[in-house]
Amino acid sequence: MKIAVLGAGAWGTTVGQVMADAGNDIVMWGIEPVIIDDINHNHRNTKRLPSVEQLPASMTATTDRKQAVTGAEIVVIAIAAQAAREALAAFRELIEPQTIVVSLMKGLERSTGKRMDEVVCEALGLDADRFVALSGPNLSKEVAAREPSATVIASANQEAAMKVAQACVTPYFHPFVSHDVIGLEYCGSLKNVVALAVGMARGAGFGENTAAMLETRGLAELTALGEAAGADPRTFSGLAGVGDLIATCGSPLSRNYTFGANLGRGMNVAQATQASNGVAEGVPTTAAVVALGKRLGVETPLACAMAKVLDEGISCEQMLAELFATGITVE
Numbered sequence: 001m002k003i004a005v006l007g008a009g010a011w012g013t014t015v016g017q018v019m020a021d022a023g024n025d026i027v028m029w030g031i032e033p034v035i036i037d038d039i040n041h042n043h044r045n046t047k048r049l050p051s052v053e054q055l056p057a058s059m060t061a062t063t064d065r066k067q068a069v070t071g072a073e074i075v076v077i078a079i080a081a082q083a084a085r086e087a088l089a090a091f092r093e094l095i096e097p098q099t100i101v102v103s104l105m106k107g108l109e110r111s112t113g114k115r116m117d118e119v120v121c122e123a124l125g126l127d128a129d130r131f132v133a134l135s136g137p138n139l140s141k142e143v144a145a146r147e148p149s150a151t152v153i154a155s156a157n158q159e160a161a162m163k164v165a166q167a168c169v170t171p172y173f174h175p176f177v178s179h180d181v182i183g184l185e186y187c188g189s190l191k192n193v194v195a196l197a198v199g200m201a202r203g204a205g206f207g208e209n210t211a212a213m214l215e216t217r218g219l220a221e222l223t224a225l226g227e228a229a230g231a232d233p234r235t236f237s238g239l240a241g242v243g244d245l246i247a248t249c250g251s252p253l254s255r256n257y258t259f260g261a262n263l264g265r266g267m268n269v270a271q272a273t274q275a276s277n278g279v280a281e282g283v284p285t286t287a288a289v290v291a292l293g294k295r296l297g298v299e300t301p302l303a304c305a306m307a308k309v310l311d312e313g314i315s316c317e318q319m320l321a322e323l324f325a326t327g328i329t330v331e
């Protein structure tokens, strides 16, 4: 079947390759003609996914929105989260009524605090039963190298989730399906904030104990927030929760981890942004998590500490001290 991927970044291109390997015809859409030409003429995305030397022949690309989505049974969205609402508005009248829309994005909209399922459905005028979220421990470079990986595909509509799962199952990429869209969205977005903190601790020279402390306290924080927002707590101990936390907080392939590591090594936010090879979604999402915690009455010490790093430039030691500012509590 024809599948359109909106956003020819590292992850959109990688998922395009997965779905091409699963037997589909992929049309990538992007705004940068240089990237589109590279995919069409060289079967490469040298700018965003340089590690892949040859993309499948069944992947083509266009800057033409209508051409991209016309006749597509599935439209996949892999645009930087803060740009999604505006970018999708131009597709509202173009996506056909039976098309299933899949979000790969892991972030909260900073200006509204909304999840990507909310942003996508609002921007496209989509009913929830046509929306599917895909999230898991999926560092793009490893998936692009066809290393074994698994992911979670969630929708209120299990038929839609199964259709997307079938469209991306390959010998190296294994999808699981779930009902819990809210849980999946919070897992993917909130683990990026934790990865910033773990990266920062690593960059400052701290070892396994500090990383484990941040990961487990981060998991407790994102589970409490997700539960308060209506997610299934089991999602947080699965692939999209603990699984993605392990992958993202443990790898320099993660842009969020690397952004944090650069802060820990002494860069300021502007320098770390300049050095980042792609979007570090945790940066704008941190403020949204702090606001969400206040709204839901859930304490978010880790997100609050990271917000002080990003807004006030506090050091790693100060960030760690902030976590324990309330004194000794029950775990």
Ligand SMILES: NC(=O)C1=CN([C@@H]2O[C@H](COP(=O)(O)OP(=O)(O)OC[C@H]3O[C@@H](n4cnc5c(N)ncnc54)[C@H](OP(=O)(O)O)[C@@H]3O)[C@@H](O)[C@H]2O)C=CC1
Pocket (backbone or CB within 6 Å): 007, 008, 009, 010, 011, 012, 013, 030, 031, 032, 035, 048, 078, 079, 080, 081, 083, 087, 104, 105, 106, 107, 138, 139, 140, 141, 277, 278, 279, 281
């Ligand atoms: N990389 C990974 O390992 C994974 C990433 N994700 C998530 O997927 C999403 C995309 O990430 P990824 O592809 O890696 O990021 P990249 O930084 O590589 O790409 C971001 C994409 O967003 C596009 N974009 C940005 N602003 C606009 C705009 N105003 N209009 C249209 N397109 C725009 C960029 O276009 P351009 O290239 O022209 O600038 C680019 O295609 C993120 O939410 C990320 O958290 C999820 C799992 C794994």
Ligand SMILES: O=C(CO)COP(=O)(O)O
Pocket (backbone or CB within 6 Å): 106, 136, 137, 138, 139, 140, 192, 195, 244, 247, 248, 253, 254, 255, 256, 257, 279, 280, 281
């Ligand atoms: O979500 C990811 C891995 O699952 C990728 O993380 P980064 O966006 O930090 O690179």
